[in-house]
Amino acid sequence: DTAVSQTPKYLVTQMGNDKSIKCEQNLGHDTMYWYKQDSKKFLKIMFSYNNKELIINETVPNRFSPKSPDKAHLNLHINSLELGDSAVYFCASSQEETQYFGPGTRLLVL
């Protein structure tokens, strides 16, 4: 009965590979987000979708492409992974101002 779930929890991959992270929420929220948390724990928003429509798109390289097949899912696909992409990626959802976060996906690019 997890509210916001992400898979995988850990992802170790080589530079240049393409990978996807999946997120699902069972809270019935309309809005979902992707955040990146770097090694210094700084958390920055990347994207936000409302009812499958992109509403926030921060200055993120276009190697990152979010996809929302329905309002309960927001996936993140990353092409041509770089060392600097190593971080923890968090998915979140909200109905109003409070955001509910997933457990995070720890990505390590070697």
Add this chain to the structure above:
Amino acid sequence: SQQGEEDPQALSIQEGENATMNCSYKTSINNLQWYRQNSGRGLVHLILIRSNEREKHSGRLRVTLDTSKKSSSLLITASRAADTASYFCATEKGGTSYGKLTFGQGTILTVHP
């Protein structure tokens, strides 16, 4: 640039003591929120204070907001070892930035039993 900056970066106290963390921000906001992150976990929402509020309480938490100084503080009273975590403030500007939270760097709180 970062909207929220927190102070101190790290705080170490004994169980039963109070913990105070401060957050400063740069632009006008619609609301300010505090989140907790346990090691290796996601963030958990603690409390939200709107720009027209000055103080809010929730259990052992007390949050104040001073919009003239663009600052907020989070007080945890009678701390417990289980309060050990990182605490983040996040601001939301509202308007076209509705839903866009800008986080500070966080305060690492360690409560010793």
